[in-house]
Structure formats: C-alpha cells, structure tokens
Amino acid sequence: MKNFWYLFAAYSIIWTALCVYMLRLSQKNKELQAELRALQGQIEKALTR
Amino acid sequence: MYKNSNSFIALMSGSKIFLQQVLALLAKDLKTEWRTREIFTSMFVFAVLVIVVFNFAIGADTELIRQVASGVIWIALSFASVLGLQRTGQMESEEDSLQGILLALHDRSALFIAKMLAQMVYLLVVVLCTLPLCGIWFHIDFIARIGELGIVFMLGILGLSIVGTLFAMITLHTRAREVMLPMLFLPVSVPLTIASVYATAQLIAGMTLGDIADYISLIGVFDIVFFTLVLLVFEHIVEE
C-alpha cells in the first residue's frame, strides 16, 4: 500500500466535488420549485377573485 | 443560412459592391487611425516593452535569449494584438456608429473583413518596426531569411486578426471587456501561437521552408478554418 494517501486524496476530491455540485443543484432546484409554487399560488388567487 | 452562402458567393466572385464596401470601411478605419496614430503607437510601444522586460527577466545569456527570441516576439505580438483590438472596439462603441454601418451594408461580413484587414495592417506595421529592434537586441539576422519569415508572419498575423476581430466583436458590449477579450482570444489561438513560434524559431536557426512545412500547414489550416467559421456565424453576432 505504498502510495495509499495519493489514491485516497484523488478519490476524496472527486467524491467531495461531485457531491457538493449535486447538493448545490438539488438545493437550487428545491428553492426554485418553491418559488414557482408560490408564484403560481399568487396567480391562482388573483384569478379566482 | 442562405445569407451565409450569399456571402461566400459574394466573396468568391469578387462582387464589386462587396469589395467596394470592404475597402471603404477599411479606408475609414485607417484614415481615422492615421490622424492620431493612437492604436498603432500603443501597440508598438507595448510590444517593445514586453520584449525589453522579457530581456531583463531572462538574463544576460545571449545564447538563451536567441533561443527564446521567437517566443518573445510572438508573445509581444499577441498582447499587442489584444491591446489594438480593445482600442478598436472602444472607438466603435464611443461613436456608436456600428448600427449605422450595419444598416448601410449590403452584406454584413464586409464589416468583419474590413476590421480584420485593419487589424492586420496594424500588426504588420508593428512587426516591421519591431523586427529590426529585435535583430539588434537579440543579435539575430532577420534579413537573411526575410522571405520565409515574411510568409510565416503574414499567415500568423492573419490568424491573430481573424480570431481577435471575432472576439473583439463578441466582447464589444461586455462589461468586463478588458478581461474577457484576452481570456477568449489567448486560449483559442494557442495552436496558432505554438506553430508560429516554432516556425519562426526554426527559420532563424537556419532551417528551410520545407523543414517547417507542417507548422506552416497548421497555421494555414487554422486561418482557413477560422475564417470560414466566422463568416458562417457572423450574422448571428451582429443580428439585433
């Protein structure tokens, strides 16, 4: 297991980067969905008045 | 898409109007420049500065300097190119004349070709003024290979102008224009830079045109590919 830490470093970086990116994406998506629903609710309320 | 094939046909058959418009635009740009010589001066001074500073950075080893001379010259040209393009872009946006010109044009790519030719002229003049200085400072005899060097420089300058003018037009209205232009221009022109530097270096070292044939073909292919590409997409760049 001569160069284990290099291997560990490489895979950790890949894993972390991809996870961070995926989390950012789904976070953004959730926020946007919430905003979308809010806006749609607003419009519906105004139209059914 | 038909408009683009029109510009090809116009170019190929040397349509009189097209040529006239290109020359008219070119003349306008060159005349404006001739009055103040602002762009040329800044390009030339900048190129000289780059070369001199490199000289200091590399040290007093004459042999080493001779080896990197070609690279230094082309770096100076690339950076001077960026400078000139930024000034040209500034000129257009200051006068806001772009719209007027576009309306008057029969075929819009005339604008691109005119700007590209103008840029070539500036770079050519810069080269003509800088090479003698380099010859003196780096102890390189350019005159002996002036014919072959001429070919390499013309092709290289053509490439720099094509790519440079393209990105100059794209970044015209960008807020961070000073940063975006070099950021786009320099990486994309890497093949051109590499080929030109090594073609020039090998010519200086005494090889013949035949030896550097692959570099020259690379530069040539680069020029053709990008020229065609820009003509194809130019409509999309200036369309409102």
Place this chain on the structure above:
Amino acid sequence: MRTLSMLLISMISFPLVFIRNNSIFQAIIMYIVMTFAILLVFIYAPNEQMQGIVQKIFYFHVSSSVTAFSAFFFVFVASIMYLWKNAEWWDAVALSAAEIGVVFCTLVLITGPIWARPIWGTWWSWDPTLTLTLVLWLIYVAYLMLRMDVHDPKRARFAAVLGIVGYVDIPLILWSVEKWRTLHPKPVLIQEGGTTGLPFTMLLTFAVCLVAFMLLFFYLLRERVSIIQSQHTIEVLRHQVENLPTG
C-alpha cells in the same frame, strides 16, 4: 491517437440527451452503476505490479476526461442547434453541458497531478492530452464567464459562437500541442501510464466506470437544465404577477 479515440468515444452518447424519462429512475440506475463501479475498482481490479495501488486513480481520471470531452461536444452541438433553431432549450443544454464539463475538466486537472506525482515523480508533465485539457479548461471557463457577464439576450448567441469555435479548435490544439511536445524532453518516467494491452479485468472495470460517469453526466445535465427552465418559467410568471389586474 489515444486522445482521438477518447474524443470519438465521447461523441457517441449524444443522442441520449433526447431521452426524457423518469428522473428518479435515472438517479437509481446511476447510483447502482456507480456503486458497482466503485466495487470493481477497489476489489475486482487487480493491483498493477509496477504502479501499485495509485494506478486505480486512472479509472476515474480517464472517465472524467471522456465525460468532459463529451460535455464539450454537447456544448458544440447544442450551440449549433441554438443558432439554427433559436430554441431556448438548446441554449439551456449548452450552458448546462459547459458548466458540468468544466467541473469534470477540473477533476481531470486535479487527479492528473495526484496520479503523476508518485508515478512520474513530478506534479505536472506537458503531456499532449493533459495540456489539451488545460487549454480546454481555459476556453470553457471563459465561456462560463461570458455567460455570467453580459446582461442582454445576445449573450446566449455570443456564447453559442464560442461553444462552436472552442470545439472546432480542439483538433488544432491537439495537433499543435503534440508537435510542441516532441520538442520537449519527456519526464523521466518511472512507469509509462499507458492504456495499451490492459488485462480484461481492468478493461471491464474501466468500461463500467465510464458508463457510470456518463450516467452521472446525464443526471447532472437533466438537473441543471431543469433549473434553467424553472428560472425561465419563474420570470414569465413574475411578469404575469406584475401585470395582474388589481382588485
């Protein structure tokens, strides 16, 4: 040659961008394949005798590289389609693919040196493929900067032009960098990190990793495109809300 084949492989998956099936299903498949890939890499694939365990970085490193090239190919085609059809969706695909491509490209540029250091004894070598990746990284980071910067509808077109220009430049960059490389002494390689004559176990592992990464790419692409589309819808709805009759 190696780079060319990587480029060709990276183009094959393009038609898959049109698949719009259930995204949960996609996520599950991706998770399964990725887990399988990791299993293969660490347990199934044999240790290379010369390079030792560090060689295993190669599976994810090259997979990232092919995925990045794939992403840039997508930017290329999507840019052309956008300029041609003028449809927002293509522009969304272009931007998403560029962003994801830069992410994978960055990973390649980070894992490359980590692999090189114990094997070649040096952090960086101006190897043609690595250099190409560096230049591409610069070009597509500039692409992203261009998109963030200009606040007018034309930025999408400008970016599309760059997306086309950048990809067309690749063979030229490759050609010039390989010529340039032959002029420079190669690093004193303790081991050649070659991919020829791999035993079947390694090839299988590598293939599975590649598939896993491509699935990941498509998943990320979907997510990113849907974000852009949601943003557009929100803008449209905002306009509607502003123009609502009051009372």
